[in-house]
Amino acid sequence: MRIFFLAQALAFVLGQASAQELPPDAQRILQERAQLDRSVWKSEKLAQSYERAITRLWDDLRSSDSPSNVFKRIACDQWAYPSKATQDDDIGLGIARTRYSEAAFATVDRTGFASILDKHQSEGLKLVESEFHHTSFQPETLSSTISFLLHLETPAKRLAVTGEALVIWNGEPDKDLVRAKQIRVQSLKLLSGQKRQGFVKAATFTPRKNEFQSAHPVLLHDLDHDGDTEIIIPRWNRRYDNQLATKKPTLADAPFLTYWQPQEECGLIADITADGIVDYVTVTKNSGLTLYKGASGGTFPTPGIPIFRHPRLLAPLAMTAGDIDRDGDLDLWITQYKPSYVGGQMPTPFYNANDGHPSFLLRNDDGHFVDITEASGLAAKRFRRTYSTSFVDLDRDDHLDLLVVSDYAGLDVYRNQGNGTFTDISESFTPNRLFGMAHSLADYNLDGELDLLAIGMSSSTARRLDSFDAGIKNRPDYQANRAAMGYGNRMYLRQGEGFVESPQNAQIARTGWSWGVSAFDFENDGDRDLYIANGFRSGQSSKDYCTNYWCHDLYTGESKENPNLIPVFSQAMLELNQGLSSWNGFEHNHLKLNLAGEGFENVAFLFGASFEYDARVVLTEDFDRDGREDLLVSEYPFVGRGFQSKVHLYLNRLPLAADASHWIEILLRPSPGRSVIGALITLKTTKDAQIHAIVAGDSFLSQDAYTAHFGLGSQTKVDQVNVRWPGGDVSIFNDPEIDRVHVVDAKAH
Secondary structure, three states, X not given: OOHHHHHHHHHHXXXXXXXXXXXXXXXXXXXXXXXXXXXXXXXXXXXXXXXXXXXXXXXXXXXXXXXXXXXXXXEEEEEEEEOOEEEEEEOOOOOEEEEEOOOOEEEEOHHHHHHHHHHHHHOOOEEEEEEEEEEEEEOOOOEEEEEEEEEEEOOOEEEEEEEEEEEEEOOOOOOOOOEEEEEEEEEEEEEEEEOOOOEEEEEEEOOOOOXXXXXXXXXXXXXXXXXXXEXXXXXXXXXXXXXXXXOXXXXXXXXXXXXXXXXXEEEEEEOOOOEOOOEEEEEEOOOEEEEEOOEOOOEOOOOOEEEEOOOOOOOEEEEEEEOOOOOOOOEEEEEEOOOOOHHHOOOOOOOOOOOOOOOEEEXXXXXXXXXXXXXXXXXXXXXXXXXXXXEEOOOOOOOOEEEEEEEOEEEEEEEEOOOOOEEEOHHHOOOOEEOOOEEEEEOOXXXXXXXXXXXXXXOHHHHHHHHOOOOOOOOHHHHXXXXXXXOOOEEEEEEOOEEEEOOOHHHHOOOOXXXXXXXXXXOOOOOOEEEEEEOOEOOOOOOEOHHHHHHHHHHHOOOOOOHHHHHHHHHHOHHHHOOOOEEOOOOOOEEEEEOOXXXXXXXXXXXXXXXXXXEEEEEEEOOOOOOOOEEEEEEOOEEOOEEOOEEEEEEEOOOOOHHHOEEEEEEEEOEEOEOOOOOEEEEEOXXXXXXXXOOOOOOOOEEOOOEEEEEEEOOOOOOEEEEEOOOOOEEEEEOOOOOOEEEEEOOOX
16 A cells, blocks of 8 residues: 555544544445354354453563563463474574474473563563464364464574464463463474674764655665765655765765656666766656756756646556667656555555556657557556556567556466567566565576565465465455465565576565565675565554455445445544554564575564554665665654654664675666666676676665675686677676676766
């Protein structure tokens, strides 16, 4: 959902509902919901009654100075836990991974469990962060499966523990106390490592008085051509000139645009005028699609020029650029987001919604932009509610294809026919349904091919409803698509002429309600790790609104606005909008360590990057030019009647052996008539090859710099760097020097 405007709309209808008695139609709908709770959703309501104790446990753990005493309150007759490790290995960076066999279990009673807690406490073990999700419930046996994450530390070590707890409940539900006959811990895994520096906060940027509360988009670019990347927040009219690599490191705050206008949550830095100097394009409140021409020194000294208007250009969000017809200038694809709930409408069907505001494909004809959406073959799904999109050459035929990742739908992929028209090949990516938020392009399995990761929302509520096959009979299609939509992130690997689902999907799918993503090599070992931002809205309690969505909101509304539903939604969201409860709250960010193409492990807490706040934007870049890629992450807390952005910069301070963390970076710059968006950079060594695609519009409401960072590990020589420019021209550089940045100007026609 378009988060800022959704919050404002819900705050408005909250005020309407609380100020007067609900109208008769709203009362009737709420009564129908109550009847469904007593019939169709009877098992789910029972599951929630037991879940309240888990919610209370989690809330108390987060607020208590003595988590051990909180755990001791669990009234469990018998604890069963795996007694033997089946595998204990080193996954790199000094991280030990221990997995436990389920062939043998030890058991203790409540007193024995308390003794174990006392022993750990005496050893200095402290709980820092936790996360619990109620993934399944069996009403016949009154049992639940609870997935858990525990982040612990001692004075010398950090530990990340994950697993599942099979809870056999004892008696009637108790909202204050977990009462169980048995709690059986299974799928137990432990990651541990020595305490050390990882990602260290260096700066936080916040809105000033009278500025937009939203910082979207956040852009990175080397504006002044000094080799260092600036941080740009256009809606706040700010650029932070990067001087972190100097003797007096700083980020100098300066205006971005000389003639700033209020603008939407979309923007792109690209050489739109094809003169070799980057421009800025956005949608302003009064002028539609607007171009700010760039000048030398990375400035934008002249007023914006309207370049496209349309009465239905109402809520632009994601934007990408690329030369789709190979005529030497950049064309634009602009998507929009229509928030759910607003006006009493809901995306319909929730798994394939095509009922929002239209997207536009604009051909650049010497600076004049022409709408060619219909003629290009992109009209059929142009009404998606889209969060991210990129032009990229997926099949290496030197024509830019199009990726579109949309909420309430998933992944759409269009192949460029070679003349700027497109064919829909989405069904070749199966399954492709998800609540799409963002995407990332990288070689994840180290085979030299460009793979794709689509980011979505994983839902424990959806899995729980599937566990007892609950659903409304007149919408069997909703039940049939529930598991796919609630699955989470989906990775597709390039194989032959197409893409296949990654065998490692289960390791990266369930990160939470996920938003921004970035593929980067944070430890310089030559493979692409992942950083994923998580969490929607955290309130005072972790009590989750999600079940209301899956049981009621999903079925209540339709594409057409219905004013009768506004008070219904506001009444259902009363606690949420008052900040008393959450919607996928307190979900931690994930740093997925790539295990040499063989899988992923979440090591975020071990390196100080798990962050419990609700996060959105993720960008990675070596800001201080020390050879280690850093993190830029936006926080998006709900404050009063809306969300407010904070943008945090974390510098990578991971201690790496000098002889095992070599690197090289390629920074591309446009030339007259030659853009860099769509370029593919290939690095070759005697050991392997690495690739990096320069795209715009990936991740979430952000834009990366035109840089490609390659980790080399202990390798001290690069044989060749190959830059394949959009259109097919190639620049080759043999034996480039390592441990430095190389600036490469785009090859002219």
